[in-house]
Each structure stands twice: as C-alpha cells, then as structure tokens.
Amino acid sequence: MSNANAEETTRNGKLRFVEPHIFAILFFFIVLMALCTRVIPAGVYKRIPIEVEGAARMMVDPTSYHRVERTPVSLLGVFMSIPQGFAEAAAVIAVTFCVGGAFGVVKRTGAISIGVAALARRMSRRGIMVIPVLMVAFAAIAAFIGTQELSLIYVPIILPLMLALGFDSMTAAATALCATTAGFTGAITNPFTVGLAQKISDVPLYSGAGYRFVVLVVLTSVTILYVMRYASRVRRDPSKSLVRETDVRWREEFAEEDEAAHTRATTREILAGVSAVLMFAWMIWGVLAWKWEMVHMGGMLLAIGLVSGLLGGLNPNAICRAFEEGFGEVLLGAMIMGVARGVAVVMTQGQIIDTVIFYMARMIQHIPPAVNAVGMFVAQSGFNFLVSSGSGQAVITMPIMAPLADLVGVTRQVSILAFQLGDGLSNIIFPTSGYFMAVLALARIPWDRWLRFMLPLFLIESLLGSVFLVIAQLIGWQ
Template identity: 50%
Template sequence: MNTESETKSETKSETKRKKFQMPHIYVILFILMALAAISTHLIPAGEFERITGPEGRESIDPESYTQVDASPAGVEEFMLAIPRGLVEAGEVVFFTLIIGGMFMVLRKTGIIEIGVNKLTTAFSTKSTAVIPVLMIAFAAVCGVIGTQELSLVYVPVIIPLLIALGYDSMVAAAVALIATTAGFMTGFLNPINTGLGQQIAEVPLYSGIELRLIALVVILGVGIIYVIRYAKKVQANPESSLVYEEDREKRETYSNPDESKSRRFTPRQKAAGVFLIGFFAILIYGVIAQGWFMLEMSGLFIVMGIVVGMAAGLTAAQVCEGFNQGFREVLVGAIIVGVARSVAVVMEDGQVMDTLIYNLGAVVGQFPGTLSAMGMFMSQLLFNFLVPSGSGQALVTMPIMAPLSDMIGVTRQTAVLAFQFGDGLGNILFPTSGYFMATLVLAGVSWHKWVKFYFPLFLIWAAIAAVFLIIAQVIQWQ
C-alpha cells in the first residue's frame, strides 16, 4: 500500500512539474505587444522635435518635449502591428533567410564537413583553446566596427566545429553573442555607439579609450571563463547540455562523420574554398571600408552561395534546393524578428515613446550623487527593450542624457559609458532585439533556454558595469 501511494504521489508531483511550460516566443511577444497597446491608453502622448544630428542623422531637441493629442492603439492598429513590424524589420528578416540558405549550400558542397574534420584534428588535444581564441577575435572586431549583427555570420560557421569538439549549440551561440556584446558595450573604437554617443554628447571622439580597454579586458575575461565552464561541463557529460535534444541531429552530422567520404578536398572543392576565402575578404573590406550593412551583406551572400556552390560541382538545381532548405530551417527565426519589432511599432504610433524617455530622464535626475551614473545605466537598459538599435538609442536618449549629466554632476564621458553598458547588456537578453533572436534561431537555441544560460552572466556583467560607472563618477572621468 505504501509503495502504491508513493507511486501515486510521485505521479502527481511529476504532473505538477510538467504543468508549467514556458510559453512559445510568439505568445511572449504577443503579450508584450498587447501591453504596449494598453500603455498607449494610459501614458500621455508626447513628442520631441526632430532635428539634424551628427552626420545628417535625425536626432531630438531635448528642450522641445510637449504633450500632444492622444492617439491610442485601436483594433486596426493592433491588427496591423505584426505585418508592419515584418516590413520595418525587413532587412533583418531577409538577411536571416539568406544567410540560412547560403550556409546550407555550403554544407551541400562538403567543404564545411571536411574543414571541420581538419580543425577537429588540429584542436583535438587542446579543444578548450578554441573558445578564447574565437571570443577574443570576435570581440576585437566588434570593438572596432561595432557590428553585433556579425553574430549571424559567425554562428553557422562555428557550430560544426564546436559540436565536433564535444560542445553544443549553446556554446556556439554564447561564443558569438557574448564576445560581440563584450566588444560592443565597451566599444573602444566603435563608431556605432561610442563614436555617435560622443559626437552627440560633444566629447572628443574616442577619448577615454584607456578605461574602455580595461573594461573590455575585465568583461570579456569574465565572459570567456563563464562560457568555458559551461563548455567543459557539456564535454564531460553531454546530457547536461541545455540543448541536448535539439542537438541530436547536429551530433549525428558533425560528431560522427561518414567514414566512406574522403576527408581530403577534391580539386573542385579546393577551388570553391579559394572563392569562399575571397568572398569573406570582400565582406570584411565592405563592412570596414564601405560601411556595408545587412542589405549589402545579403546580396554578397546570395552571390557567394551560387558561385561557391557551382565551383564545388553542385548543379544549378542543387544550389537552388540548398537555398530553399536553408530558408525553411530559419523561417521561424526570421518571422520572430518581425513580430518583435511590432512592440516598438505600437508604441511609436501611440506617441508614447518620447514620453517614456522624457520621464526616464526626469527620474535619473532624482538619483543622489554617486548613484546618478547608475540611474543613467538603468534607464538606458530599460529603454533598450524598446529600441535595441545602438545608433537609434543614442539619437533618442543622448541628447537628453548629455545635458542632464551636467546638471547632476556626472561627466559626459561617463554618461556615454552608461549608455554603452545599458545598450549592450540588453541586446542579448530582450526578445525585441532582432539580430539576437535571429542568431538564436540559426544556432537552434530557444530564447527561454538562452535566458536560463545567460541571465547569471547578465547579473555579473551588470555588477561589473556598476563598479566601472561608480569609479568613473568618483574620479570625474573625462
């Protein structure tokens, strides 16, 4: 009898545990969109006048805030928010689709599998070393050019290697996202957040680089240790992986390569490899020297898939089918990007976005002395949920935060750093960040599992950011 009752009790407890399931990301975003719509009925509408900012970009006049007639979201606006979000996030949506298609074509050529075999052999006795090497490289690139979106390029490239070395897709996502975020949020030569923020705040361009480099070393170092600890745990016990089930097919593909296939490149594959290297050289040149972004990179990736695929011996039909297969694999992620954008669409149409930033600025002004910089950091982090774009957030918030810093005894240099930290930390946490959600889909990692992995590091990084801001405030960093 006791055994039977214990069994029933265990069954009930298991049922209770199974009852709670994290809602689908569509559900989460729909709820956020609904809350945004409700907020347009509760928050007074207001707006700042738009003026021409640095390099001809549209900025705001911080002295011009006025309340305007309310335009709350109605049924029609709510109904159209997701389609409009898809349209407004079109660059990211199509970039996600195209990069998924292009990498599927590369997989069909066999180049990736052979390359993975060679790299796995090279790193077989020092597999952990690959993580800091990749993360330092990715952080350095992002610290100079400020393009976190390159995570979308990195993840498909490194997944096969990291899976073959005994890690998982979470490690691949973490290597790309955490490294680029560390480089972005400290941005020692980053034109997108540091450069633009300093221009708006009228601070000498790229001044204060010494403290930013120290912050980069500390933040990136902590990130590397965090990723390595998880990676070693997965390598020692694959079932401890947060994405163990999701990675089943990848493990079969990359951990157990088909021995019947030659591990040497054929002459055509070698030629395709040369083309591939050439295209990546063009990509680097375009991003650094020509200011390319997603539109230009998308076009290059289409040409890359076609040229490399056919050079490796694929027929035109095989190349096309490769693109189609890749499109299907990342379709959900591409749609998520547009759905996430709909939250901001609702608030912009309801004219409450400017009201929020105006009131956030007022709240920051109430913080006592040494905590004023912390108030700026928190307000930037909260606003990042609505505007995850670094340049977009700079153009909206810095015209207010820069003069406000003069009034509350915070140097403008510190105000820029608070903006950088607040913008960067949230970019890989909030589901409204388009490139971040698209990167997770390319990695095959769900948002809620990523949050489970990343949130402890988020808290650690937030504490480190707070320490640096307090130091900057105490020394009146210029």
C-alpha cells in the same frame, strides 16, 4: 516539442510548465504595449537633423517635450504592427535569408563537413582553446565597427565545429553572441554608439578610448572565462548541457555529413571551401574598411553561395535547391525579427516612447549624486527593451542624458559609458532584440534556456559595469 511535452505531462498525471513559443511571448509584449498606449500619456520631442559620418539622422531636442493628443493603438493596429515590423526590419531579415541560403549551398558542396572534421581532428586535445581565439576576434570586430548582427553569420560557421569538439549548440551561440556583445559594449570606435553619442553630447570624437579599452578587456575576459567554464563542464559530462534535446537533432543531421568527411577531400570540395573562406574574409574587410552595410553583406553572401556552389560542382538547379533549403532553415529567425520589431512599432504609433524617456530622466534627477551614473545605466538598460537599436537609442536618449549629466554632476563621458553599458549588455537578454532572437532560432535554442545560461553572466557584467561607472565618476573621467 511543446505539444509533445504537454501530452507527456497529461499521461503521467503531473503538472509541468511548458515554455511558451517565442511568437506567443512577443505577441504578449505587443498587446501589453498597445494597452500602455491607453494609459501612458502621449508626448513627443521635436526632432532636429544631424549628420554622423555622412549619414543623416534625426536627433531629439531635449527642451521640446510636450504632451499631444493620445493615439491609442487599436486591435487592428496590434495586428498591423507585425507586417509593419517586417517592413522596418527588412534589411536584417534579408541578410538572415542570405546567411541561410549561402551556407546551405556551401554545406551542400561538402566543404563545411570536411573542414570541420579536419579541424576537429587537429584540435581534439586542445579544442577548448578555439573558444577564446574566436571570442577575441569577434569582440575586436564589434569593438571597432559595432555590427552585432555578424553573429548571424558566425553561428552557422562554428556550430558544427563546436559539436564535433564535444561542446553543444549553447556554446556555439554564446561564443558568437557573448563575444560580439562584449565588444559592442566596451566599444573603442563603434560609430553606432560611441561615435554617435559623442557627437550628440558635444564630446571629442572617440575620446576616452583608453578607459573604454580597459572596460573592453575586462568584459571580454570575464565573458570568455564564463563560456569556457560552461563548455568544459558540458564536454566532461554532456548531461550538463542545457540544450541536450536540441543537440540530438543537430547531431543526427550532421551524422551523414560526418561519414562523408572521413573520405579524402576532392579538388572541387577544396576549391568550394577556399573560395568561401576568402570571400567571407573579403566581406569582413568590406565592413571594416569600406563601411559596408546590410545590403552589401547580403549581396556578398549570395555571391559566396553561388561561387562556392559552382566551384564545388553543383549544377544551377542543385544550387537553387540548396538556397531554398537554406532559406527554410532560417525562416523562423527571420520571422522573429519582424514580430519583435512590432513592439517598437506599437509604441511609436501610440507616441509613448518619448514620454517614457522623459519620465526616466526625471526619476534619475532624484537619485543621490554618488549613484547617478549607475542610475543612468539602469535607465538605459530599461529603455533598450523598447528601442533595441544602438543608434536609435542614442538619438533619443543622449540629447536628454548629456545635459542631465551636467545638472547632476556626472561628466558627459561617463553618461556615454552608461549608455554603452545599458544599450549593449541587455541586447542578448530582451526578446525584443530581433537579431539576438534570430541567432537563437538559427541555433534552435529556446529563449528560456538561454536565459538560464545568460542571466548569471548578465548580472556579473552589470556589476562590473556599475563599478566602472563609479570609478569613472570618482576620477572625473572626461
């Protein structure tokens, strides 16, 4: 699409900005970080082992920072960081392929198109209400288990429905991404952020849930209203959509399926659809009750595709071809996650991640006490660009931020909330967040278009987060 735009611009004789490909953006950041390894002093904290909910993790010793010999990343290292990024992001990449394959098979059975058509007919007059219902459910799941990567599964399910109801692919992506982010940020018992941060900070596990619940409700409510406002505007006037060109392709692909969906569903199609729904519910239960991880989710998704394919009447070859097509549809998203991880790989090899957090902490010490909590929030947001993993950020920053909070008069509970907000809200802004960029790829939404949609909401949520931090500090929230 970019090349076509460039040719059109040349023919018209007008200069027009053409958005860079996401790989170009990510490679730019990899090169930039490689250059930083030649400028920023190398330094490290010692790591000490801790155990959280049966999992061993390495936490930094906040008093152990020291300079080490600089290890700048070479030109070859820049290119090696990309395959290394694929290796480190292997679990999420595998799940992405499993999502694509499973839904490729279910779609081939006709169950998705028939189910979407039925829902669209039933909800044609009150279709807008599907957005708050879905977003509350997605936010609640993320608030308790903290798995934002479930957005990768939500989007393929709700995208056809959103288009059938007169919305656009941006609405579908926002319903999944914004809801899971609100839940992940205002977490109640998220073990990857709240649980880990409270253990590191020597704060009672999952204490302060009442105040966090208020944060969760406010963030989720504001997010729902924002998405519904955009969706209503697009439904009234499709020209207001930020992804009109993308949705033309989506609607063309769904056109043949829509024609078939007007026929009466066969027994096989019903069995395929029902089995997929039940097994998907089983997978969500497994994540909630049995703490299933990425590998479990990937295996379950493959089982969903196989079972629904067999019940839907597909022969083994047809099932394999559907899996193959599904893998192809998510290839870009999977590749984005590996390339995005290369940024962190370069910083780790150059030994500058610990240096960045060391100097961030020193800067916060010089901020006036009244805004120290907000300063922590800003610092955590900036660090999230470098380390997008919630648990990864917790084990690096919280051993430093918790004692720093004692020094500057901020309660440790408030410092944990600052970490939650900083880590959570920016997860669907920065291109270094692999799962986020993969979701955009699944929905075929360019990153710059997403920013046009998301930045106002991000600023609103950041302002609300700052207010919550100031209030928490003023009331001495423990």
